[in-house]
Amino acid sequence: GENVEQHPSTLSVQEGDSAVIKCTYSDSASNYFPWYKQELGKRPQLIIDIRSNVGEKKDQRIAVTLNKTAKHFSLHITETQPEDSAVYFCAARMDSSYKLIFGSGTRLLVRP
């Protein structure tokens, strides 16, 4: 079945710096890749997603890139702010299923 690996498990950056979180997936049939942000004590919230027919997508300070050949995708956060501190999860889904397979999560800490 599908497997999603996420790195790093923790990431600490200075406010204003960029943060990059990387994920790899195993099943080449996967075609949908969302990213979720989970603040302490809250539910995961979808922040951005990308489909396999697109290589990059941006939304203000966040962007996601997808390399289908290498089977990896990344989340980029620019000009980080303390409110970006949270756990971020990547996920992948195959066309034949509605279930998401999640990575193990990255705890991002933005130091003021």
Add this chain to the structure above:
Amino acid sequence: DVKVTQSSRYLVKRTGEKVFLECVQDMDHENMFWYRQDPGLGLRLIYFSYDVKMKEKGDIPEGYSVSREKKERFSLILESASTNQTSMYLCASTLSGGNYGYTFGSGTRLTVV
């Protein structure tokens, strides 16, 4: 504005008890899911359902069962709770017919003593 509601935020149960975790969504979503969240392991799929009375096992179904008698409600059942089922349980739902992200519930933190 809350769209996926989990009935309990915190729950403490004794080993061997039968435990019901309830999830209700008001978005008319066909697909519903139960995940457990543990530190360092991310979100692992327990069971999911594509339609009323339909269910499929996820990656870690052992020790759990589910019920979906109505479209809006998806229940997770721990037949005989054990301490290794102490975890955060998250319910989610999504539409069929395209690539849509999940809407998650707030989670139920279950402690089995």
